[in-house]
Each structure stands twice: as structure tokens, then as C-alpha cells.
Amino acid sequence: MYRKEEQPLPPPEKFELPFEGKLSPNNRWVIMAELIPWDDFEEEYAKLFSAEKGAPAKLFRMALGTLIIKEKLGTSDRETIEKIRENPYLQYFIGLNCYQQEPPLESSMLVHFRKRIDGELINKINKKIVKREIDKSDKEVKKKDCLQEKREKIKNKGKLILDATCAPADIKYPTDLGILNQARIETERIIDNLYKPLRVKLRKKPRTSRKIARKEYLKVAKKRKVSYQERRKAIGKQLKYLKKIEEI
Template sequence: MYRKIENPPTPIEKFELPFEGQLAEDNRWVIMANFIPWSEFEDEYAQQFRIEMGAPAKSFRTAIRALIIKERLGLSDRETVEQIRENPYLQYFIGLNKYSNEAPFEASMLVHFRQRIDIELVNRMNQSMVKNSREEESEEANEKKLLFLEEKKKLNEERNQGKLKLDATCIPADIKYPTDLGLLNEAREQTEEIIDILYEELDDNENKKPRTYRNTARKEYLDVAKKRRPSKKQRRKAVKKQLGYLKRNLAHIDRLIAVGAKLEWLSSQKYKILLVVNQVYRQQLFMYENSLSRVDDRIVSLTQPHVRPIVRGKAGSSVEFGAKLSASCYEEYVFLDRISWDNFNESDDLKEQVEAFKAATGYYPESVHVDQIYRNKENRKWCKERGIRISGPALGRPAKNISTETKKQAQLDERDRNCIEGKFGEAKRRYSLARLMTKLSNTSETAIAITFLVMNLGALLRRIIMTFFCIYFRKYCIYPVFRFG
């Protein structure tokens, strides 16, 4: 059951503390609480719950802001709840009316929050938040310059404005580096556990327990896995043996089911792993028989079967295992445009990203800053028809004599494109996208989208702080500034 919050957010001066005083208005959590347009999307969130039946669910404001706290501070689920319990500013941020020394919810609720709030909802919140902020900034600028909104709108429609930066990256999942031999060994061990569960529940003394040769299979696996550099022939021979053991175990499971064992005896997790193991066996057998090293929709993790190998060609790691995403950046704001667990060509997203920029701002960008993979004939022609300059040299043979202006423009374009590279670095080094710790595909996508939302919140907060310092120095600093050198 979901109860919609009819009352407006508690004013900061009415937040009850167990001691004298009140919360500071210039605190970062108090400022960020005004940025998030949670009320616009509460009805959509409430549709997942029944109106009358069930225990009251946590509000959408509490759910989305708890996820923001977790990502902003880089905490685990348990530590997030503890920090909220100890900090009155965080309790005000999630929508409480007074300070409480008790935890507002269990740590496991964060998993449910990520499942209920999908990636599309987070992306729309991100776009709405940035749009509202840009409209407020434009209104303030228009008041200072005494310009009418209609005149500025006509001016914007006449010419392209702004710089759009596009790029793609991979978010590695929290899995160990997969190998064919290691994956088959893990699948064999899982089938052995399933055989033990089914046989114990069957309680049939007439039939002997199936022999799995687990000790022998483990020894044969370690003989090759412990070698520093096993030869290709040794690896192939070891894979063949593990395929044989896995085939025997799957046949034993089928026989146990035939004599009365039921798959309902397995937990949901074990049943899911059994389905994944069958698919892994088919893929590995196909690659072994055809002497191949790849297959479509290849599974590299039993617990996270949605993870796929993403070939990136980077110097540090040519192949990464996780989700690939395509993002756009302008005015220090970054947006998640596409995410997929399969590899894709990011140049196909350029047109949609440019159109999304126009829908958000009202005009096409003056220039699009991309790397070489985006600079194909189709994208260049499409941008030229709309008066958009695409960065980088022209296609074909390089010119012999390059003017100084052209070289300088190329350097400036690369500097501008560094902005989105810096955003990816911020997401991976400052936040949690260096290694995605969530295990499900939908919760992982939500966690990635929340990171982009938090980065834009940080950009808005920096703008507020810079505006404050500019006003302060203009008002109180009377000494002239001298430049030396």
C-alpha cells in the first residue's frame, strides 16, 4: 500500500532537534533537497502499489533520496542506513519531520528501492532537474539584462548555440576474470550441490547416490589452473574433461527428476543457476567442437548471466565485462542516453543525442565534439544539413598544408571533448562506477543512472557556491586585483 504525501516538505526552521538550535540553511543537503523534483514523479512511483492492501510503503521522496545519499557518500547499504540514523541533515534530506535515533528503514530496503525505481524514471528526473535549473538561471539573467523571454527565444531559434560532447564507456561488473576452464569448473560444482539437495530430499534408499567424481574433477582442474602459462593443448584437454563431468552431472539430475525428485525443492537461486548452467554447457560445447573462442550472448558469470564481454581495445584491458553506455554532456551536465549489456556502435546514437539536446534547450548545438568512431559520412552529412560543426579532421587523405587556425581549432575541440572524459573519470574514481557491485540487471541500471543524477546535483551545488562567492567578493572586497607576469 502507498500513501501519497499531501503535506509540503517540512520547512527547515520547523525541523525538530533533540537539542537547542536549528539546521543551517547553507548546508549542502538542505540546498540539494530543493533541486530534486520528486513530486513530479510520485504518482508514477505510487502505481506500483495497491491503494488499500498491504503495509504502507516508504515514500518516493525517501526512496530516491536514500539512493542519492548512498551514491553521493560512496557507502554500502548498511552504512547508508547508519549514516542517516546518526545525521540530522540526512534525516531532513529524506523527508523526516524531526530527528530520530532509530533507523528509518532496514538496509535491505535499498534493494527494493532500486528495483522499484527504474532507469527511465531516474533519467527523466535528471533531465527535469537540469531543465528547471537552466530556466531559473535564464530568468535571472534576463532580469539583469532587461531582455524579454520572447525576444531571446526568437534569437535562439535563429542560430545554433552551445557545445555538445558525446562518448561511450564500459562499466565493469563485480565478477572475477572469466575463463572457459574456470567457468566450467564452477558450473560443475554447482551441479554437484544440486545433486546433493535433490538426493537428500528424495529419501530413496533403493537407488544409490549418483557418482560425480568431484575429487578427481577438482584435481584435474587445479593441475591446469595452477600453471603459470599452460599451453593451448593443455587448456583444451582440461576443458574437454570438465565438459564430460558436467554432462554426466546434468544427466544425473535428469534421472533424479525421473524417479521422483522435484525442482521445487531447489531455492529460486539454485533453480536459476541450473538454467544458466545448461546454457553454459551448450555454449562451451559448441565452441569446443568448432574450435571457436566466441559465441553469441556468451555467459561469463553464473550469478550474473546478463553480463557480456565488451571489446573496447583499451591499453589497460582490451576486453571489459559489464554494461556499455552512451552519454552526452553540455554545460557541465551529463546525461545517460543509452545502456546495454551487449556491445553496440555508439556512432548510431549521435542523431538521437543531438535531437535530445534540441528538445532540452530549444536549439541545435553549434558544434558536436566526438572521437573518431562518430565521424562517419552519414553523421557528417546529417550534421552539415543542420548547420552543426562536427569536430575532427575531414575524411579522406590528410591535407598537406594545414593552416594555423585549423590546428588551433582542433586543439580547442580536443580540450572541449575532455569534459566528458573527465565526467567518466569522476563517475569511476569519485563514485561507484569503477566496479558495479549490484548483482541484478535492473538494479545495476538504476545504480548507474543514480550516479549521473548525483553528478548533476554536484554540478548544481558548485554553481550555487560559485554564485555565492562572486556576490561576496563583489560586495566586500574593496582592494583591486593585480596581475603579475
Template sequence: MYRKEEQPNRALEEFKLPFEGKLAEDNRWVIMAQWVPWSEFEAEYAELFSSVMGAPAKTFRMALGALIIKEKLGISDRETVEQIKENPYLQYFIGLSEYSNSPPFDASMLVHFRTRISAKLVNKVNQVMVKRMREATTEPSAENQSESEEVSERKNRGKLIADATCAPADITYPTDLKILNQAREQTEKIIDTLHKNRTNKSEKKPRTYRKIARKNYLEVAKQRQPSRKKRRKAIKRQRQYIKRNLGHIDQLIADGATLSCLNNSQYKTLLVISEVSRQQQWMFDNNKQSISDRIVSLSQPHIRPIVRGKAGTPVEFGAKLSASCVDEYVFLDRISWDNFNESTDLKTQIEAFKEYTGHYPESVHVDKIYRTRDNRAWCKERGIRISGPPLGRPPANISKSTKKQALEDEKIRNSIEGKFGQGKRRFSLNRIMTKLAHTSETAIAITFLVMNLEAILRQIFWSIFQFNYFFRVIDYHKLFVKSLTRRKLIYHSYSIS
């Protein structure tokens, strides 16, 4: 059940502290709370709950605010609850009316928050928040209204920067031998569970040869660089153990053991192991190293290998992201657990830019993979200049203006690379700790939301610094004029005497 609050956006003065005083208006959490559109998406979040049945759910501001705090501070779920309990600014940020020493919710609730708040909803919040900030900073005044009218007559305005990256998941580096060993151990646990719940208790438990299988695995796994023949032989042995164990599981089910005695995790793992066994059998028979929809993790079967070709990490295991950057704000355009060609997203990103701003961009700054003939022709029809040299043989003599333009385009394109670096170094984009596919997508979308909040804070603090610096310069100028006038008066009195 969801209960809508009467005042979702409380004023700063209404927050009650156990001691005298009030919250500072220039605190970062107070400023961020003013820019996040809590109330606009509360109705969409409330549709997930019943208005009659169930216990009262946490508000949208509390749910999204807790996820933002976790990502902003880079802490765990339990530490997030502890920080909220100790900090009145964080309690104001999540919408509480007064300070409380008790935690507002249990740490396990953050899992439900990530499940309920989808990545699509987070992207909507991100777009509305950035749009508010851009309108506030680019609002035309009465003096330069004529200039803004001239600019509005142009067809294309602004710059769009697009690129793709990968958000690696928190898994060990997968190898065929390691995955098969894990699958064998899981089948042995499933056999133990089914044997305890079989109807005929007098029959002996099937032999699994687990000690011998473990020894065979360690003989090759402990070697630094085993030969291809040894690895192939070890893979064959582990596959045979798994095949025998799956046969024992079928026999136990035929003897009266039901799959209902397995929990959800074991049942899901059994289905994944069956697919892993099929994939490994096909690759072994055909002497191949890859297969479509290859499973690289038993606990997270949605993860796929993403071939990036980067130095040091040519293959990454996680979600591939397609993102765009507009005026130092970054937007998440696409998340996929399968590898894709990001050049196919350029048209969609440009159309989204037009829907968001009301006009096409003047220029698009992308890397080489986006500069296909189809994308170039499509951009040319709409008067959009795409960065990079034209197709074909380069001219013998390149003008200085062309070189300068190419250098300027690369400098502009570096901003989205910096955003990816910020997300992976400062925030959690370099290692997604969530285990489910939809919760991982939400965690990735929250990272982009927090990065834009950081950009908003930077602009606000920079404007405050410029404002203070301006008046400080005026004060220094007054002091200088006073001292200069005083010196002139002294010199004039000496000359008279």
C-alpha cells in the first residue's frame, strides 16, 4: 500500500532538529534535494502498490534518495542506513520531517528499492532534472532577448557527443574449466538435497566421485600455463562428471524426489547448468572457443562477454552502455547485456536530442565506428556536421583550418571519455555489485543521475564563487582608491609646506 504525503517537498525551516538551530542552506544535500524532481514521479511510483491492501510503503523520495546517497558516498547498503541514521542532512534529503536516532528502514530495503525503481524511471528523472538546470542557466534576460531571438531562428544548435562503454560485473575471470568445476559442485549439492527428500530411504545415495573430481581439477588449475592438451583433457573429465550427476538427478526424480524440495536458487542453477553443459559439449565437439549467448557465470547467467579490443582488457564481462553528452550532462541511452554495434544508435540519439531540446544539433562528435556512410548521409540531410575526416583518400595538402577543426572536435569528444572515467573511478560503474539484471540496470542509471547532480553542484558552487569574487574585487578596488587618494593628499600637504 502506498500513502501519498501531503508535503513531499518540505521547506528547509520545517525540518526539526533535537537541538537549537537549523540546517544550512548552502549544504550540498540541501541543494541537491531542491533540484531532484521528487513529486513529479511519485504518482508513477505509487502505481506499483495497492491503494488499499498491504503495509504502507516507503515514499518515492526515500527510495530514490537512499539509492542516490549510496552511490554518491560509494558505500554498502548497511553503511548507507548507518549514515542516514547519523546525519540530519541525509534525513532531510530522503524527505523526513525531523531528526531521528532510529534508522528509517532496514538495509535489505535497498534491494527492493532497486527492484521497484527501474532504469527507465531513473532516466526520466535525470532528463527532467537536467532540463530544469539548463533552463535556469540559459534563461534569456530582457537585455539580450534580441540575441536569443536571432539564435532561435537557426535550425541547428548545440553539440551532441556520443560513445559507448562497458560496465563490468563483479565476477571472477571466467574459464571453461572453472565454470565446469563450479557446475559440478552445484550438482553435487542438488543431489544431496534430492536424496534427503526421496520416498525410498533405503536406497544408497548415488556416487559422485567428488574428491577425485576435485583432485583432477586442481591438478590443472594450479599450473601457471597448462598446455592446451591438458586443459582439454581436464575439461572433458569435468564434463563427464557433470553428465553423470545430471543423470543421477533425473534418476532421483524418477524415484520419487520432487523438484519442489529445491529452493529457487537451486532450481535456477540447475537450469543454468543444463545449458552450460550443452554449450561446453558443442564447443568441445566442434573444437571452438566461442558460442552465441555464452554463459560465463552460474550466479549471473545474463552476463555476456563484451569484446572491446581495449589495451589490457580486450574482453569485458558486463553490460554494454550507449551514452550521450550534452552541455557537460550525460544521459544513458541504451543498456544491453549482449554486444552490439553502437553506430546503429546514433540516429536514435540525435532524434532524442531534438525531442529534448526542440532542434537538431549543429555538430555530432563521435569516434570512428560511428562514421559510417549511412550515418554521414543521414546527418548531411539534416544539416548536421559529423566530426572526423571525410571518407576516401586523404588530400595531399590539408589546410590549417581543417587541422584546427579536427583538433577542436577531439577536444570536445574527450568530455564524454572524462564522464566514463568519472563513473568508473569515482563511482561504481567500474564494478557493478548487484546480482540481478534489472537491479544492475538501475544501479547503472543511478550512477549517471549522480554524475549529473555533481555537475549541477559544480555549476552552483562556481556561480557562488564568481559572485563572491566579484564583490571582493570591488571592495579591493575601493580600498585601493582610498589609499591612493590618501597618498595624494599627503603629497599635496608636503608640497604646500
């Protein structure tokens, strides 16, 4: 579907710029400008010119920045200058303080820039960028290591108060006597379930001595301290009751 815009476009001077007229710090040219050590090679570049004679030369950032833009975009000298004139990010990259509509330099200046900024200087700049990024990375690693060491050196302090009011209270420590008692109860339950449909045929329900067995179990289970002989005797009785149920 295609719809024609009914409202006329505003004139160029009223065209609204994003970011409230400010450059975005996430733009690739802004990020690249922060990586390049312009000031570190300004003095070396200045030695190529006379201190008293001749017209003032273009700054090192403008010279190197223009060459980088040309290589990055793959444009001709004239097209490169036109790109810089149209793009505020490129103007910031070459060191201008504010956007200007006029070209900041002539395309013929790129010939002189290429003569003065040779491959040796470019290699120095690249090495400087790499070294600075490595140093920056090392500092971040050391900072993380220091923080880790500080955390490890911190000793335990204060008191830890635990509230066990919400802890489950029905957890039992498994013992032979308790397991046998539980097995007896489950066996009796199975007998009860089997007896229900056979109630008409079997007039008398099989005896399991469950009351006596439970009484014998509680006699030992309720004691705080149980001797070895008492425990073995109680286990023997529970086994006897289980065996009696099996014989039914």
C-alpha cells in the first residue's frame, strides 16, 4: 500500500535534528574519534612545517581524519570533502567545534596530507591505539582482581539468626523400629481394603493384633533413651506381628 504525504515538507532550516541537536555518543565516528590518540602525534606532525614561514597548516586531526574518512568510505578526494560538508559527525571527527555548511578544506589538500602522513606514521598510530587498549584492558582486569581480593579478605562478622518456625516438623529420622511400624500399618491398611468387598463371604475379619502392636511400639518410641536390648526386643515384636499378618 502506498499513501501520498499530504503535508508539505518543511524548509531545510526548520528540519528537526535528533538528539536535541546533539551528536550521539554511540555513532561510529564519535567512538573512533575517542580511540585515536590525536594529541600524541601532533608535535611530530608539526615538525614537518616551518615555525615562521608559510600559511598556517591544517591541524593533524583534520589531516589524518580526512584520510581515514576517504579510506573508510572508499570515495574520491572531492567526494570525501562533500561527505564531510554534509555530515556533522564527520566534521566532529576531523576536529571541528561546530557544524558548518562550507567545506572545511579543499580536495587538493588531500594530496599534501598523503605526502606528510606516510605509512610509518600510520603504523606508529596503530601501535599506540593497540597499546592503549591493552593497558585499559589490563587496568580493568587488575581492578576486578583487587575487588575480588577485598571480598575474600572480608571476615565473617556479626551473628546469624535463623528462624526455624517455618521448618517442617513431620520429618522423622529413619530407624528400623519406625520402618517396621510403618510397614505394619500399611499392611493392615491393605488387609482392610481387601476385606471390604469380601465382607459378605468372610463374616469374621482376620485378626492382626494392631492395638497390641501399636502399644508395644509406642512403649519404646516415646522414650528419650532406649537401650540396645530394648530396641532389639521391640524390633523382634514388630517382626512377629508382621509375620502373623503374612500368615493370614
